[in-house]
Amino acid sequence: MEAITKEVMKKIDSYTCQNITKSIDLMEEAGASFAKVTLKYYNPKRVLLLVGSSGNGGDALVLGRYLLKMGIHVDAYLVSKNLSIDCKTNKDLFLGDFYYELPKLDYDLIIDGLIGFGLNSKLKDNYIDVIEKVNHSKLPIVALDIPTGIDATSGISYGAFIKADLLITIEYPKTGLFLNDGLDSYKKLEIISIGITPTNEFVHINEINDFKGVLPKRNRNTNKGSYGKALIIGGSYKYPGASMLAYSSLNQFKMGVGYSYLYVPKEVYELYALRHPEVIVSSLPSIDGHIKYDEEALKPLLKMDSIAIGMGMDISIDLYEVILYFLVNYDKTLVLDADALNTIAKYGMSPLKNKKCKVIMTPHIKEMERLSLRGTNEILNNPIDIAKEFANMYDVTIILKSASSIISDGKSISISNFGNPSLAKGGSGDTLSGILSGVLAYLDITPFEAANLSCYILGRASEFASMEIEEECMSPLDISKYINKVFKEIKNE
Ligand SMILES: NC(=O)C1=CN([C@@H]2O[C@H](COP(=O)(O)OP(=O)(O)OC[C@H]3O[C@@H](n4cnc5c(N)ncnc54)[C@H](OP(=O)(O)O)[C@@H]3O)[C@@H](O)[C@H]2O)[C@@H](O)CC1
Ligand SMILES: [K+]
Structure with a gap:
Protein backbone atom coordinates (compact mmCIF):
# COMPACT_ATOMS: atom_id res chain seq x y z
CA MET A 1 0.00 0.00 0.00
CA GLU A 2 1.24 3.49 -0.77
CA ALA A 3 0.87 6.32 1.76
CA ILE A 4 1.75 10.00 1.63
CA THR A 5 2.83 12.62 4.14
CA LYS A 6 0.68 15.63 4.99
CA GLU A 7 3.21 17.84 3.20
CA VAL A 8 2.55 15.95 -0.05
CA MET A 9 -1.22 15.98 0.64
CA LYS A 10 -1.17 19.73 1.17
CA LYS A 11 0.79 20.18 -2.07
CA ILE A 12 -1.59 18.15 -4.25
CA ASP A 13 -4.59 19.63 -2.46
CA SER A 14 -3.56 23.19 -3.14
CA TYR A 15 -2.57 22.36 -6.73
CA THR A 16 -6.04 20.87 -7.26
CA CYS A 17 -7.79 23.87 -5.70
CA GLN A 18 -5.79 26.37 -7.75
CA ASN A 19 -5.98 24.58 -11.09
CA ILE A 20 -8.80 22.07 -11.22
CA THR A 21 -11.64 22.22 -8.71
CA LYS A 22 -12.67 24.94 -6.25
CA SER A 23 -12.10 24.00 -2.62
CA ILE A 24 -15.81 24.37 -1.79
CA ASP A 25 -16.64 21.82 -4.51
CA LEU A 26 -13.99 19.41 -3.18
CA MET A 27 -15.54 19.79 0.26
CA GLU A 28 -18.96 18.97 -1.15
CA GLU A 29 -17.56 15.88 -2.87
CA ALA A 30 -15.71 14.83 0.29
CA GLY A 31 -18.78 15.29 2.54
CA ALA A 32 -21.02 13.34 0.15
CA SER A 33 -18.53 10.45 -0.06
CA PHE A 34 -18.02 10.47 3.72
CA ALA A 35 -21.79 10.16 4.15
CA LYS A 36 -22.01 7.27 1.70
CA VAL A 37 -19.24 5.28 3.40
CA THR A 38 -20.62 6.05 6.88
CA LEU A 39 -24.00 4.62 5.88
CA LYS A 40 -22.31 1.51 4.52
CA TYR A 41 -21.21 0.73 8.10
CA TYR A 42 -23.87 2.31 10.32
CA ASN A 43 -27.61 2.82 10.37
CA PRO A 44 -27.80 5.67 12.89
CA LYS A 45 -30.86 7.46 14.22
CA ARG A 46 -29.14 10.29 16.11
CA VAL A 47 -25.78 11.66 15.02
CA LEU A 48 -23.55 14.29 16.61
CA LEU A 49 -21.05 16.11 14.40
CA LEU A 50 -17.92 17.44 16.09
CA VAL A 51 -17.17 20.45 13.91
CA GLY A 52 -13.80 22.19 13.81
CA SER A 53 -13.23 25.63 12.39
CA SER A 54 -11.82 24.81 8.96
CA GLY A 55 -11.69 22.16 6.22
CA ASN A 56 -12.34 19.13 8.43
CA GLY A 57 -15.28 20.89 10.12
CA GLY A 58 -16.69 21.85 6.73
CA ASP A 59 -16.53 18.21 5.60
CA ALA A 60 -18.49 17.17 8.69
CA LEU A 61 -21.21 19.76 8.02
CA VAL A 62 -21.62 18.56 4.42
CA LEU A 63 -21.82 14.96 5.63
CA GLY A 64 -24.43 16.04 8.21
CA ARG A 65 -26.49 17.73 5.51
CA TYR A 66 -26.60 14.47 3.54
CA LEU A 67 -27.63 12.48 6.62
CA LEU A 68 -30.38 15.01 7.42
CA LYS A 69 -31.73 14.49 3.89
CA MET A 70 -32.06 10.79 4.73
CA GLY A 71 -34.29 11.65 7.69
CA ILE A 72 -31.58 11.08 10.30
CA HIS A 73 -31.45 13.41 13.32
CA VAL A 74 -28.16 15.33 13.17
CA ASP A 75 -26.83 17.94 15.60
CA ALA A 76 -23.60 19.88 15.26
CA TYR A 77 -21.26 20.81 18.08
CA LEU A 78 -19.07 23.73 16.99
CA VAL A 79 -15.80 24.04 18.83
CA SER A 80 -15.27 27.61 17.59
CA LYS A 81 -17.30 30.53 16.23
CA ASN A 82 -14.44 31.63 14.06
CA LEU A 83 -14.93 29.60 10.88
CA SER A 84 -13.06 29.47 7.55
CA ILE A 85 -15.04 30.69 4.52
CA ASP A 86 -15.89 27.19 3.21
CA CYS A 87 -16.79 25.95 6.67
CA LYS A 88 -19.04 29.00 7.25
CA THR A 89 -20.76 28.41 3.87
CA ASN A 90 -21.62 24.87 4.91
CA LYS A 91 -22.67 25.97 8.39
CA ASP A 92 -25.22 28.26 6.71
CA LEU A 93 -26.54 25.36 4.64
CA PHE A 94 -26.86 22.99 7.61
CA LEU A 95 -30.41 22.72 8.96
CA GLY A 96 -29.78 20.76 12.16
CA ASP A 97 -29.28 22.26 15.64
CA PHE A 98 -26.01 23.89 16.71
CA TYR A 99 -24.35 23.59 20.12
CA TYR A 100 -21.40 25.60 21.39
CA GLU A 101 -20.98 23.45 24.52
CA LEU A 102 -20.64 19.69 24.10
CA PRO A 103 -24.22 18.37 24.52
CA LYS A 104 -25.17 15.26 26.49
CA LEU A 105 -23.95 12.33 24.44
CA ASP A 106 -27.28 10.62 23.83
CA TYR A 107 -26.48 9.80 20.20
CA ASP A 108 -25.75 6.55 18.44
CA LEU A 109 -22.91 7.84 16.23
CA ILE A 110 -20.26 10.54 16.57
CA ILE A 111 -18.56 12.12 13.55
CA ASP A 112 -15.10 13.51 14.23
CA GLY A 113 -14.66 16.56 12.00
CA LEU A 114 -12.59 18.65 14.41
CA ILE A 115 -9.15 18.70 12.78
CA GLY A 116 -7.70 16.87 9.77
CA PHE A 117 -4.24 17.37 8.30
CA GLY A 118 -4.23 20.98 9.56
CA LEU A 119 -3.18 20.01 13.11
CA ASN A 120 -0.18 22.17 13.85
CA SER A 121 0.77 21.97 17.53
CA LYS A 122 -0.28 20.62 20.92
CA LEU A 123 -4.07 20.52 21.16
CA LYS A 124 -5.85 23.33 22.95
CA ASP A 125 -7.38 22.25 26.27
CA ASN A 126 -10.99 22.49 25.11
CA TYR A 127 -10.24 20.03 22.29
CA ILE A 128 -8.59 17.61 24.72
CA ASP A 129 -11.64 17.80 26.94
CA VAL A 130 -14.03 16.99 24.07
CA ILE A 131 -11.84 14.14 22.77
CA GLU A 132 -11.62 12.51 26.20
CA LYS A 133 -15.38 12.72 26.76
CA VAL A 134 -16.16 11.31 23.35
CA ASN A 135 -13.62 8.47 23.66
CA HIS A 136 -15.03 7.57 27.08
CA SER A 137 -18.62 7.55 25.78
CA LYS A 138 -17.98 4.19 24.03
CA LEU A 139 -20.21 5.43 21.19
CA PRO A 140 -19.05 4.46 17.70
CA ILE A 141 -16.89 7.18 16.17
CA VAL A 142 -16.29 7.84 12.50
CA ALA A 143 -13.25 10.08 11.96
CA LEU A 144 -12.94 12.17 8.83
CA ASP A 145 -9.60 12.18 7.01
CA ILE A 146 -7.41 11.89 10.17
CA PRO A 147 -8.49 11.08 13.73
CA THR A 148 -8.28 14.44 15.48
CA GLY A 149 -5.10 14.84 17.49
CA ILE A 150 -2.92 12.65 15.27
CA ASP A 151 -0.22 14.27 13.16
CA ALA A 152 -0.91 13.07 9.63
CA THR A 153 2.80 12.58 8.83
CA SER A 154 4.36 11.26 12.03
CA GLY A 155 1.42 9.69 13.87
CA ILE A 156 2.47 11.59 17.00
CA SER A 157 -0.44 12.70 19.15
CA TYR A 158 -0.77 16.10 20.72
CA GLY A 159 -2.19 15.63 24.20
CA ALA A 160 -5.10 13.40 23.19
CA PHE A 161 -6.47 11.78 20.07
CA ILE A 162 -9.75 10.40 18.80
CA LYS A 163 -9.97 6.62 18.86
CA ALA A 164 -12.16 5.98 15.86
CA ASP A 165 -13.96 2.80 14.94
CA LEU A 166 -13.95 3.80 11.29
CA LEU A 167 -11.58 6.23 9.64
CA ILE A 168 -12.44 7.54 6.19
CA THR A 169 -9.46 9.23 4.62
CA ILE A 170 -9.25 11.32 1.48
CA GLU A 171 -7.39 10.08 -1.61
CA TYR A 172 -4.41 8.33 0.01
CA PRO A 173 -3.69 6.90 3.47
CA LYS A 174 -1.39 9.28 5.35
CA THR A 175 1.87 7.95 6.81
CA GLY A 176 0.87 9.00 10.34
CA LEU A 177 -1.81 6.32 10.32
CA PHE A 178 0.96 3.69 10.40
CA LEU A 179 3.26 5.26 12.98
CA ASN A 180 3.24 5.95 16.74
CA ASP A 181 -0.20 6.76 18.21
CA GLY A 182 -1.60 6.73 14.69
CA LEU A 183 -1.58 2.93 15.01
CA ASP A 184 -4.10 3.08 17.86
CA SER A 185 -6.29 5.82 16.39
CA TYR A 186 -8.63 3.75 14.21
CA LYS A 187 -9.84 0.19 13.75
CA LYS A 188 -11.01 0.15 10.14
CA LEU A 189 -9.74 2.29 7.29
CA GLU A 190 -11.61 3.34 4.13
CA ILE A 191 -10.27 5.56 1.39
CA ILE A 192 -12.42 7.89 -0.72
CA SER A 193 -11.43 9.57 -3.95
CA ILE A 194 -12.62 13.12 -4.60
CA GLY A 195 -10.51 14.05 -7.63
CA ILE A 196 -7.38 15.42 -5.95
CA THR A 197 -4.45 15.46 -8.40
CA PRO A 198 -2.47 12.19 -8.11
CA THR A 199 1.11 12.05 -6.84
CA ASN A 200 3.89 9.48 -6.90
CA GLU A 201 5.74 10.75 -3.82
CA PHE A 202 4.92 7.65 -1.84
CA VAL A 203 6.05 5.95 1.32
CA HIS A 204 5.45 2.24 0.87
CA ILE A 205 3.57 0.42 3.64
CA ASN A 206 4.81 -3.16 3.61
CA GLU A 207 2.27 -5.91 3.07
N1 LIG B 1 -8.86 21.55 -0.49
C1 LIG B 1 -8.82 21.20 0.77
O1 LIG B 1 -8.08 21.81 1.52
C2 LIG B 1 -9.67 20.12 1.22
C3 LIG B 1 -9.64 19.77 2.55
N2 LIG B 1 -10.47 18.88 3.05
C4 LIG B 1 -10.57 18.68 4.47
O2 LIG B 1 -9.96 19.72 5.16
C5 LIG B 1 -8.93 19.22 6.02
C6 LIG B 1 -7.80 20.16 6.02
O3 LIG B 1 -8.35 21.40 6.23
P1 LIG B 1 -7.52 22.59 6.85
O4 LIG B 1 -6.20 22.66 6.18
O5 LIG B 1 -8.39 23.75 6.73
O6 LIG B 1 -7.27 22.17 8.31
P2 LIG B 1 -8.07 21.29 9.39
O7 LIG B 1 -7.53 19.94 9.35
O8 LIG B 1 -9.53 21.46 9.28
O9 LIG B 1 -7.60 21.93 10.74
C7 LIG B 1 -7.29 23.29 10.82
C8 LIG B 1 -8.02 23.84 11.99
O10 LIG B 1 -7.61 23.16 13.13
C9 LIG B 1 -7.26 24.08 14.13
N3 LIG B 1 -6.09 23.58 14.84
C10 LIG B 1 -4.90 23.21 14.36
N4 LIG B 1 -4.07 22.78 15.32
C11 LIG B 1 -4.77 22.92 16.47
C12 LIG B 1 -4.48 22.65 17.83
N5 LIG B 1 -3.28 22.19 18.19
N6 LIG B 1 -5.42 22.87 18.76
C13 LIG B 1 -6.62 23.34 18.39
N7 LIG B 1 -6.95 23.63 17.12
C14 LIG B 1 -6.06 23.42 16.19
C15 LIG B 1 -6.95 25.36 13.46
O11 LIG B 1 -7.42 26.34 14.32
P3 LIG B 1 -6.53 27.61 14.63
O12 LIG B 1 -5.15 27.09 14.99
O13 LIG B 1 -6.53 28.38 13.37
O14 LIG B 1 -7.24 28.24 15.74
C16 LIG B 1 -7.68 25.29 12.15
O15 LIG B 1 -8.86 26.00 12.21
C17 LIG B 1 -8.60 17.88 5.50
O16 LIG B 1 -8.07 17.05 6.50
C18 LIG B 1 -9.93 17.43 4.97
O17 LIG B 1 -10.71 16.92 6.02
C19 LIG B 1 -11.52 18.35 2.21
O18 LIG B 1 -12.61 19.20 2.35
C20 LIG B 1 -11.13 18.23 0.78
C21 LIG B 1 -10.54 19.45 0.24
K1 LIG C 1 -10.82 14.49 12.13
Missing part, protein backbone atom coordinates in the same frame (compact mmCIF):
# COMPACT_ATOMS: atom_id res chain seq x y z
CA ILE A 208 2.41 -9.70 3.21
CA ASN A 209 2.14 -9.99 -0.56
CA ASP A 210 5.31 -7.96 -1.03
CA PHE A 211 7.32 -10.95 0.17
CA LYS A 212 5.75 -13.77 -1.80
CA GLY A 213 8.27 -15.61 -3.91
CA VAL A 214 11.43 -14.17 -2.35
CA LEU A 215 12.70 -17.58 -1.25
CA PRO A 216 14.67 -19.61 -3.80
CA LYS A 217 14.00 -23.30 -4.28
CA ARG A 218 16.53 -25.46 -2.40
CA ASN A 219 17.82 -28.05 -4.85
CA ARG A 220 18.45 -31.57 -3.61
CA ASN A 221 21.99 -31.65 -4.91
CA THR A 222 23.31 -29.03 -2.47
CA ASN A 223 25.32 -28.95 0.74
CA LYS A 224 25.92 -26.51 3.57
CA GLY A 225 28.49 -24.71 1.43
CA SER A 226 25.72 -23.77 -0.99
CA TYR A 227 23.79 -21.62 1.46
CA GLY A 228 26.10 -18.98 2.85
CA LYS A 229 28.03 -18.20 6.01
CA ALA A 230 26.50 -15.72 8.43
CA LEU A 231 28.53 -14.18 11.26
CA ILE A 232 27.62 -12.36 14.44
CA ILE A 233 30.33 -10.54 16.40
CA GLY A 234 29.07 -9.56 19.82
CA GLY A 235 29.28 -9.82 23.57
CA SER A 236 31.62 -8.42 26.20
CA TYR A 237 32.45 -9.02 29.83
CA LYS A 238 30.11 -6.15 30.74
CA TYR A 239 27.12 -7.51 28.76
CA PRO A 240 27.66 -11.20 28.20
CA GLY A 241 24.02 -11.67 27.09
CA ALA A 242 25.04 -15.19 26.23
CA SER A 243 21.65 -16.67 25.64
CA MET A 244 20.37 -13.85 23.51
CA LEU A 245 23.37 -13.75 21.24
CA ALA A 246 23.34 -17.49 20.87
CA TYR A 247 19.67 -17.37 19.93
CA SER A 248 20.41 -14.65 17.41
CA SER A 249 22.96 -16.93 15.83
CA LEU A 250 20.42 -19.69 15.78
CA ASN A 251 18.06 -17.35 13.95
CA GLN A 252 20.63 -17.05 11.19
CA PHE A 253 20.12 -20.76 10.63
CA LYS A 254 16.39 -20.27 10.54
CA MET A 255 16.85 -18.02 7.50
CA GLY A 256 18.30 -20.96 5.58
CA VAL A 257 22.06 -20.36 5.83
CA GLY A 258 24.56 -23.21 5.74
CA TYR A 259 26.82 -21.97 8.54
CA SER A 260 26.17 -19.76 11.53
CA TYR A 261 29.20 -18.27 13.28
CA LEU A 262 29.37 -16.39 16.55
CA TYR A 263 32.61 -14.60 17.48
CA VAL A 264 32.99 -13.24 21.00
CA PRO A 265 35.82 -11.81 23.17
CA LYS A 266 37.99 -14.64 24.45
CA GLU A 267 37.20 -14.09 28.17
CA VAL A 268 33.54 -14.85 27.58
CA TYR A 269 34.03 -17.63 25.03
CA GLU A 270 33.07 -20.37 27.42
CA LEU A 271 29.76 -18.74 28.23
CA TYR A 272 28.69 -19.21 24.63
CA ALA A 273 30.63 -22.22 23.48
CA LEU A 274 28.12 -25.02 23.78
CA ARG A 275 24.86 -23.18 24.21
CA HIS A 276 23.78 -24.32 20.77
CA PRO A 277 26.16 -26.91 19.40
CA GLU A 278 25.16 -26.19 15.79
CA VAL A 279 26.51 -22.61 15.99
CA ILE A 280 30.27 -22.32 15.43
CA VAL A 281 31.54 -20.23 18.32
CA SER A 282 35.04 -18.73 18.20
CA SER A 283 36.93 -16.19 20.21
CA LEU A 284 38.52 -12.91 19.21
CA PRO A 285 41.47 -11.23 20.92
CA SER A 286 40.29 -9.02 23.76
CA ILE A 287 41.27 -6.74 26.62
CA ASP A 288 39.37 -6.93 29.91
CA GLY A 289 36.59 -8.88 28.28
CA HIS A 290 36.16 -6.39 25.41
CA ILE A 291 37.12 -6.96 21.79
CA LYS A 292 40.67 -5.86 20.89
CA TYR A 293 41.54 -4.70 17.39
CA ASP A 294 43.77 -7.26 15.71
CA GLU A 295 43.95 -7.26 11.94
CA GLU A 296 45.25 -10.83 11.69
CA ALA A 297 42.24 -12.13 13.62
CA LEU A 298 39.79 -10.19 11.47
CA LYS A 299 41.23 -11.09 8.08
CA PRO A 300 39.69 -14.60 7.91
CA LEU A 301 36.27 -13.11 8.63
CA LEU A 302 36.26 -11.26 5.31
CA LYS A 303 35.12 -14.50 3.64
CA MET A 304 31.79 -14.43 5.52
CA ASP A 305 28.67 -13.77 3.44
CA SER A 306 27.27 -11.37 6.04
CA ILE A 307 28.47 -9.82 9.28
CA ALA A 308 26.36 -8.30 12.07
CA ILE A 309 28.32 -6.56 14.80
CA GLY A 310 27.65 -4.64 18.01
CA MET A 311 25.25 -6.52 20.27
CA GLY A 312 26.32 -6.35 23.92
CA MET A 313 29.86 -5.18 23.06
CA ASP A 314 30.09 -1.92 25.05
CA ILE A 315 31.48 1.26 23.50
CA SER A 316 35.24 1.23 22.81
CA ILE A 317 37.91 2.61 20.53
CA ASP A 318 38.93 -0.96 19.66
CA LEU A 319 35.42 -1.75 18.50
CA TYR A 320 35.59 1.42 16.40
CA GLU A 321 38.80 0.20 14.76
CA VAL A 322 37.22 -3.20 14.09
CA ILE A 323 34.28 -1.49 12.38
CA LEU A 324 36.64 0.69 10.33
CA TYR A 325 38.55 -2.43 9.27
CA PHE A 326 35.36 -4.00 7.92
CA LEU A 327 34.22 -0.75 6.29
CA VAL A 328 37.46 -0.57 4.31
CA ASN A 329 38.07 -4.27 3.61
CA TYR A 330 34.79 -6.19 3.59
CA ASP A 331 32.95 -6.40 0.29
CA LYS A 332 29.48 -7.62 1.27
CA THR A 333 26.91 -6.21 3.73
CA LEU A 334 27.77 -5.25 7.30
CA VAL A 335 24.98 -4.84 9.87
CA LEU A 336 25.77 -2.28 12.58
CA ASP A 337 23.61 -2.69 15.66
CA ALA A 338 23.53 -1.61 19.31
CA ASP A 339 27.05 -0.71 20.58
CA ALA A 340 28.45 -0.63 17.04
CA LEU A 341 26.04 2.29 16.52
CA ASN A 342 26.91 3.90 19.84
CA THR A 343 30.61 3.49 19.09
CA ILE A 344 30.57 5.17 15.70
CA ALA A 345 28.29 7.89 17.10
CA LYS A 346 30.99 8.54 19.73
CA TYR A 347 34.17 8.24 17.64
CA GLY A 348 33.03 9.59 14.29
CA MET A 349 30.67 8.79 11.46
CA SER A 350 32.62 10.07 8.48
CA PRO A 351 34.22 6.66 7.59
CA LEU A 352 30.72 5.54 6.64
CA LYS A 353 30.88 7.85 3.65
CA ASN A 354 33.92 6.15 2.18
CA LYS A 355 33.55 2.40 2.43
CA LYS A 356 33.89 -0.77 0.44
CA CYS A 357 31.02 -2.78 1.95
CA LYS A 358 27.33 -1.99 2.09
CA VAL A 359 25.95 -1.12 5.51
CA ILE A 360 22.63 -1.61 7.30
CA MET A 361 22.19 0.34 10.53
CA THR A 362 19.44 -0.61 12.95
CA PRO A 363 19.02 2.19 15.53
CA HIS A 364 16.11 2.57 17.90
CA ILE A 365 15.08 6.16 18.62
CA LYS A 366 17.68 6.72 21.39
CA GLU A 367 20.49 5.36 19.21
CA MET A 368 19.24 7.53 16.34
CA GLU A 369 19.47 10.51 18.65
CA ARG A 370 23.17 9.79 19.20
CA LEU A 371 23.81 9.15 15.51
CA SER A 372 21.95 12.12 14.10
CA LEU A 373 22.53 14.56 16.98
CA ARG A 374 18.83 15.36 16.97
CA GLY A 375 16.48 15.28 19.93
CA THR A 376 13.93 12.54 20.54
CA ASN A 377 11.02 14.86 19.79
CA GLU A 378 12.55 16.06 16.58
CA ILE A 379 13.00 12.45 15.43
CA LEU A 380 9.53 11.42 16.53
CA ASN A 381 7.97 14.42 14.81
CA ASN A 382 9.74 13.85 11.53
CA PRO A 383 10.97 10.25 11.40
CA ILE A 384 10.49 9.71 7.68
CA ASP A 385 12.53 12.67 6.46
CA ILE A 386 15.19 12.17 9.13
CA ALA A 387 15.65 8.47 8.28
CA LYS A 388 15.79 9.16 4.55
CA GLU A 389 18.18 12.09 4.92
CA PHE A 390 20.47 10.05 7.17
CA ALA A 391 20.53 7.08 4.79
CA ASN A 392 21.24 9.39 1.92
CA MET A 393 24.00 11.32 3.70
CA TYR A 394 25.92 8.19 4.76
CA ASP A 395 24.94 5.95 1.84
CA VAL A 396 23.55 3.27 4.15
CA THR A 397 20.28 1.45 4.62
CA ILE A 398 18.65 2.38 7.89
CA ILE A 399 16.02 0.61 9.95
CA LEU A 400 14.72 3.17 12.43
CA LYS A 401 13.11 0.86 14.99
CA SER A 402 9.99 1.77 16.90
CA ALA A 403 6.42 0.45 17.16
CA SER A 404 6.60 0.64 13.37
CA SER A 405 10.00 0.61 11.72
CA ILE A 406 10.99 3.07 9.03
CA ILE A 407 13.32 1.66 6.40
CA SER A 408 15.22 3.74 3.86
CA ASP A 409 18.23 3.47 1.59
CA GLY A 410 18.16 7.20 0.95
CA LYS A 411 15.99 6.85 -2.15
CA SER A 412 13.13 4.50 -1.33
CA ILE A 413 11.30 4.58 1.95
CA SER A 414 8.96 2.09 3.55
CA ILE A 415 7.18 1.48 6.82
CA SER A 416 6.99 -1.97 8.38
CA ASN A 417 4.25 -2.23 10.94
CA PHE A 418 4.02 -5.97 11.28
CA GLY A 419 4.15 -7.16 14.84
CA ASN A 420 2.63 -6.32 18.18
CA PRO A 421 3.67 -4.97 21.59
CA SER A 422 5.21 -8.34 22.49
CA LEU A 423 8.24 -7.01 20.62
CA ALA A 424 8.62 -4.15 23.10
CA LYS A 425 11.07 -6.25 25.15
CA GLY A 426 14.84 -6.54 25.54
CA GLY A 427 16.27 -8.95 22.99
CA SER A 428 13.96 -8.10 20.08
CA GLY A 429 16.70 -5.99 18.47
CA ASP A 430 19.20 -8.83 18.81
CA THR A 431 16.69 -11.16 17.22
CA LEU A 432 16.32 -8.78 14.29
CA SER A 433 20.10 -8.68 13.79
CA GLY A 434 20.24 -12.46 13.70
CA ILE A 435 17.47 -12.53 11.11
CA LEU A 436 19.08 -9.76 9.07
CA SER A 437 22.50 -11.37 8.92
CA GLY A 438 20.92 -14.71 8.02
CA VAL A 439 18.81 -13.18 5.24
CA LEU A 440 21.81 -11.32 3.85
CA ALA A 441 23.97 -14.43 3.77
CA TYR A 442 21.27 -16.63 2.30
CA LEU A 443 19.59 -14.47 -0.32
CA ASP A 444 20.90 -12.46 -3.20
CA ILE A 445 18.91 -9.30 -2.49
CA THR A 446 19.75 -5.64 -1.79
CA PRO A 447 20.28 -4.38 1.76
CA PHE A 448 17.01 -2.42 1.45
CA GLU A 449 15.11 -5.57 0.42
CA ALA A 450 16.80 -7.56 3.20
CA ALA A 451 15.83 -4.90 5.75
CA ASN A 452 12.18 -4.96 4.68
CA LEU A 453 12.07 -8.75 4.61
CA SER A 454 13.71 -9.09 8.04
CA CYS A 455 11.30 -6.65 9.70
CA TYR A 456 8.43 -8.59 8.18
CA ILE A 457 9.83 -11.94 9.39
CA LEU A 458 10.29 -10.73 12.98
CA GLY A 459 7.03 -8.77 13.17
CA ARG A 460 4.93 -11.42 11.53
CA ALA A 461 6.47 -14.16 13.72
CA SER A 462 5.28 -12.19 16.75
CA GLU A 463 1.79 -12.04 15.23
CA PHE A 464 1.76 -15.82 14.76
CA ALA A 465 3.12 -16.29 18.28
CA SER A 466 0.37 -14.11 19.74
CA MET A 467 -2.24 -16.54 18.42
CA GLU A 468 -0.98 -19.00 21.03
CA ILE A 469 0.87 -16.99 23.66
CA GLU A 470 -0.31 -13.83 25.41
CA GLU A 471 1.76 -10.77 24.46
CA GLU A 472 2.72 -10.18 28.09
CA CYS A 473 4.13 -13.69 28.40
CA MET A 474 5.99 -13.84 25.12
CA SER A 475 9.80 -13.68 24.98
CA PRO A 476 12.00 -13.07 21.92
CA LEU A 477 12.86 -16.77 22.06
CA ASP A 478 9.16 -17.68 21.85
CA ILE A 479 8.78 -15.39 18.86
CA SER A 480 11.66 -16.94 16.96
CA LYS A 481 9.94 -20.32 17.26
CA TYR A 482 7.24 -18.95 14.93
CA ILE A 483 9.61 -17.87 12.16
CA ASN A 484 8.80 -21.18 10.49
CA LYS A 485 5.18 -20.03 10.03
CA VAL A 486 6.33 -16.87 8.32
CA PHE A 487 8.37 -18.93 5.86
CA LYS A 488 5.30 -21.06 5.18
CA GLU A 489 3.35 -17.86 4.52
CA ILE A 490 6.02 -16.61 2.12
CA LYS A 491 5.90 -19.87 0.19
CA ASN A 492 2.11 -20.15 0.00
CA GLU A 493 0.89 -18.52 -3.18
